[in-house]
Amino acid sequence: MDYGQALDWLYSVQQFGIKPGLENTRKLLKALQLPGTGQRFLHVAGTNGKGSTCAFMESVLRAGAERTALFTSPHLIQFRERIQTGGVMMPETEIAESLTVLRQLVSDWQPHPTFFELTLALALDWFDRAGAELVVLETGMGGRLDSTNSVKPVVSVITPIAMDHQQWLGDTIAKIATEKAGIIKPGVPVVSAPQPPEAEAVLRAAAAAAGTTLTFVSEPWTTTPLPLAGEHQQWNAALALAALEAAGCLPKPPAIVAGLAATTWPARFQNLLGGRLLIDGAHNPHSIARLAATWQEQFGSEKAHLIFGAVEGKDHAISMPLLAPIVSGATFVTVDSPRAIPAAALAKTWQETVPGIPCQESSSLKAALSEMAGGPRRLLCGSLYLCGEVLSIVEGGAFESSAQ
Numbered sequence: 001m002d003y004g005q006a007l008d009w010l011y012s013v014q015q016f017g018i019k020p021g022l023e024n025t026r027k028l029l030k031a032l033q034l035p036g037t038g039q040r041f042l043h044v045a046g047t048n049g050k051g052s053t054c055a056f057m058e059s060v061l062r063a064g065a066e067r068t069a070l071f072t073s074p075h076l077i078q079f080r081e082r083i084q085t086g087g088v089m090m091p092e093t094e095i096a097e098s099l100t101v102l103r104q105l106v107s108d109w110q111p112h113p114t115f116f117e118l119t120l121a122l123a124l125d126w127f128d129r130a131g132a133e134l135v136v137l138e139t140g141m142g143g144r145l146d147s148t149n150s151v152k153p154v155v156s157v158i159t160p161i162a163m164d165h166q167q168w169l170g171d172t173i174a175k176i177a178t179e180k181a182g183i184i185k186p187g188v189p190v191v192s193a194p195q196p197p198e199a200e201a202v203l204r205a206a207a208a209a210a211g212t213t214l215t216f217v218s219e220p221w222t223t224t225p226l227p228l229a230g231e232h233q234q235w236n237a238a239l240a241l242a243a244l245e246a247a248g249c250l251p252k253p254p255a256i257v258a259g260l261a262a263t264t265w266p267a268r269f270q271n272l273l274g275g276r277l278l279i280d281g282a283h284n285p286h287s288i289a290r291l292a293a294t295w296q297e298q299f300g301s302e303k304a305h306l307i308f309g310a311v312e313g314k315d316h317a318i319s320m321p322l323l324a325p326i327v328s329g330a331t332f333v334t335v336d337s338p339r340a341i342p343a344a345a346l347a348k349t350w351q352e353t354v355p356g357i358p359c360q361e362s363s364s365l366k367a368a369l370s371e372m373a374g375g376p377r378r379l380l381c382g383s384l385y386l387c388g389e390v391l392s393i394v395e396g397g398a399f400e401s402s403a404q
Contacts, residue, residue, distance in 0.1 A: 001096055001099065001100045001103070002096050003092040003093070003095060003096045005096075006095060006096040006099035006100060006103075007079055007095075007099075007400065009099065009103055010079075010099055010115060010118060010119070011115070013112065013113070013114065013115045013118060014114075014115045016111070016112050016113075016114050016115075017114070018114060018116070018141075019111065019114055020141075020142065020145035020146070021145050022145065022147065022149060022150050024109075024111060024113055024114075024117055025113075025117050025120065025121075025147040025150045026150050027109075028106070028113055028117055028118075028121050029121060029124065029150060031105060032105075032121055032124075032125055034121065034124045034125060034128060035124050035127075035128065035135075035151055036124070036127070036128030038133065039127065039128070039132065039133060039134075039135055040133065040134050040135070040153075040154045040247070040249070041135045041137050041151050041152070041153040041154065042057060042134065042135070042136050042137065042153055042154065042155050042157065042243060042244075042247055043137050043139070043148060043149075043151065043153035043155070043156050043157065043183050044057075044136065044137065044138050044139065044157040044158075044159065044243075045139040045142070045143035045146070045156070045157070045158055045159070045180045045182075045183045046157075046158050046159025046160055046161055046180060046193070047159065047160060047161050047162040047163075047176070047180075047284070047286060048159060048160050048162060048232075048284070048286050048287045048290070049159040049160055049193070049232065049235075049236045049239075050072075050138050050139070050159050051072050051138065051265055051268075052228060052233060052236045052265050052268055053157065053159050053236045053239050053240050053243075054070060054072055054136045054138045054240075055070075055072075055263050055264065055265040056236060056237050056240035056241075056259075056260060056263050057136050057240040057243060057244060058070045058084075058087070058136045059087075059259040059260070059262050059263040059264075060240065060241070060244060060250075060251060060255065060256055060259030060260060060263075061134050061136075061244065061249065061251070061259070062086060062087055062259065063251065063255040063256070063258040063259030063262065064249075064251025064252070064255040064256075064259065065251075065255075066133060066134050066249065066251075067085075067086065067131055067132050067133040067134065068085065068086055068087070068132060068133075068134050068135075068136070069083075069084065069085045069086075069123075069126075069127040069130070069132035069134070069135040069136070070083075070084040070085075070087075070135075070136045071083060071084075071120070071123045071124075071127075071135065071136070071137050071138060071148070072138045073116070073119070073138065073140050074384055074385070074388075075388065075400070076266055076267055076384065076387055076388035076391055077388050077391055077392045077395075077397055077398075077399055077400065078397070078398075078400050079095075079400050080092065080095065082119060082123065083095075083119075083122065083123040083126055083127075085126070085127060085130040085132050086130075086132075090122075090123075090126050094126060095122065098122050098125055098126065099118075099122060102118055102121060102122065106118070114147075116140050116147055117147050120147045120148060124151075134249060137151065137153070139183065141169070142169050142179040142180065142182070143179055143180045143181065143182040143183040144178070144179050144180075144181070144182020144183070145179070145182065146182075146183075148183075149182060149183055152185060152188070153183075153185075153188055154188065154247045154248070154249075155188065155189050155190070155191060155243050155244075155246045155247035156183045156184050156185065156188050156189070156190045156191075157190075157191050157192070157239065157243045158180055158181070158183075158190065158191070158192040158193065158195070158203060159193050159236070159239065160193045160194070160195065160232075160235075160286065161173060161176055161177050161180055161195055161196065161199040162176075162196075162284060162285070162286030162287075163176065163284065163285065163286070163315065172198070173196050173198040173199050174198045174199070174201075174202055176199075177195070177198065177199035177202035177203060178202050178206075180199075180203075181202055181203050181206035182206075184203075184206045184207055184210050184212065185210060185212070186210045186211055186212060187210075187211075187212060188210075188212055189212060189213045189214075189215070189246040189247070190203070190207050190212060190213065190214045190215070190246075191214075191215050191216075191217065191239065191242045191243045191246050192214065192215070192216050192217070192239075193216070193217055193235055193236075193239050194216060194217065194218075194235070195216070200216070213246075215242060215246065217235065217238045217239050217242050219238060220234035220235045220237070220238050221234045221235075221237035221238040221241065221260070222234060223257075224257050224260060224261065225261075226260060226261075226263070227260075227261060227262075227263055227264065228263065228265060228268050228269070229268075229269040229294055229297075229298060230268075230269055230290060230291075230293070230294035230297065231293070231294070231297065232290045232293075232294070233268070237260055241256065266387070266391060267279050267280060267281045267384060267387035267388070267391065268280060268281065269291070269294050269298075270387075272390070272391075272394050272395075273372070273394065275377070276372060276377055276378065277369075277372065277377070277378045277379075277380065277390075277394070278295075278304070278377065278378070278379050278380070279379075279380045279381070279387045279390055279391070280294075280379070280380070280381045280387070281381070281383070281384035281387050282381045282382070283310065283311075283314055283319075283381070283382055283383050283384065284314055284315060284319065285315050285318045285319045285322060288319040288322045288323060288381070289322050291323075291379075291381060292322055292323055292325060292326050295326045295379065296325075296326060299377070302376075302377065303326060303327055303328035303376055304326055304327050304328070304376055304377050304378060304379035305327065305328060305329050305330070305331065305375060305376045305377070305378050305379070306323060306327040306329070306330040306331065306378075306379055306380075306381075307330075307331050307332075307333065307362075307365075307368050307369075307378055307379070307380040307381075308320075308323075308330060308331070308332050308333070308346060308350075308380070308381060308382040309332065309333040309334060309335040309340070309341075309343070309346070309365070309382050309383055309385075309386040310335060310340075310341050310346060310382040310383050310386075311335055311337050311339040311340055311341060311383055311385065312339045312340075312341055313339070316341070316346065316349050316382075317349055317352070317353050319382075320349060320350050320353045320354050321353050321354055323354075323381075324354045324356075324357060326379070327357060327379065328357065328376055329357060329358050329359065329360075329376075330347075330350055330354075330357060330358070330359040330360070331359070331360050331361070331362050331368045331371070332344075332346040332347045332350065332359060332360070332361050332362065333361075333362050333364065333365045333368050333386070334364075335382075335383050335385050335386045335389070336365075336385065336386075336389050336399075336401050337383070337385045337401065343361040343362065344361055346382075347359050347360070347361050365386070365389055365390060365393065366393060369390070369393065369394075385401070388401075389401075
């Protein structure tokens with residue numbers, strides 16, 4: 001298979017759906033003799049801020065001359081973004097060759113490995129062959145039954161916990177925290193962002209049951225400016241550094257400062273079109289509230305025109321009113337995803353929850369962007385998939401739609 005054919009096959013596996021559990025992942029990794037020897041894993045779970053925290057960790061480690069790897073999801077434009085070594089995406093030729101081997105290996109497996117299980121195996125195999133020594137590993141969803149939990153790390157990291165993926169993780173903060181706490185293991189230190197009381201209690205109980213240490217970050221990073229905007233990113237940076245310290249791999253101060261300053265993580269309050277368009281992957285009430293706060297930190301009382309698209313399973317009726325204080329109007333679009341909510345349905349929810357601010361539907365994201373001449377600054381949010389689509393339009397490049 002070439003690269004395109006390999007990705008087509010991998011995406012076709014999505015017909016098998018999401019199957020929480022570790023048995024098939026462990027079977028797959030055992031067959032491939034993974035993970036490789038001599039690798040240390042830094043495992044990150046949580047609801048919001050996982051990607052940014054992982055990006056800070058990897059950048060600081062790389063600034064300290066470590067051989068790093070980074071596994072994240074979903075991607076924005078290209079699938080290869082999910083699998084990086086030393087800040088460089090996995091080559092297309094390597095993906096094609098490895099997926100060809102994986103396809104042959106699992107052709108008659110019952111149950112068949114899922115998209116995420118195969119992607120993790122693809123990543124760990126590449127990290128081993130590329131000689132990565134410190135691997136920053138982001139969970140896909142939850143923690144306890146997430147495929148990444150098949151690996152024993154040197155530190156377990158918990159970012160802020162909030163309501164999200166309730167259909168899989170539970171309908172209360174405590175239930176969701178229990179799933180996130182599933183990455184806590186005996187003898188592995190745990191570092192956490194500040195949490196709601198219900199989540200903190202769950203994490204403390206899980207750490208005590210595992211007989212391991214649990215440290216909560218108490219102050220944001222304010223020593224140097226960060227390239228990612230918002231107070232929440234200062235907390236993410238502090239969490240990243242505390243995790244590296246707990247793992248015993250925090251570099252010297254010059255590398256810390258350089259690594260933080262060099263961190264890039266697209267679609268997190270990212271400026272495009274000379275600052276006329278801001279995009280952010282916020283998609284649940286907790287992250288939407290932080291986005292609104294960051295807008296006010298950056299632009300004061302200035303109002304934005306909202307461009308919003310979303311997928312199923314999010315609390316949009318709660319999120320939308322949180323945006324009301326910072327927007328003067330809204331345009332709704334349909335995300336390029338099988339789970340997309342139609343623009344008309346989003347507009348209806350807006351009219352019901354934010355009746356005082358006008359809204360409209362757009363036939364496409366390109367059409368919505370074409371209306372940007374003059375008028376207020378635009379703010380695009382609601383889905384990372386939507387952010388990936390707009391980045392491909394604005395910056396160019398083939399858009400490989402992500403459904404995971």
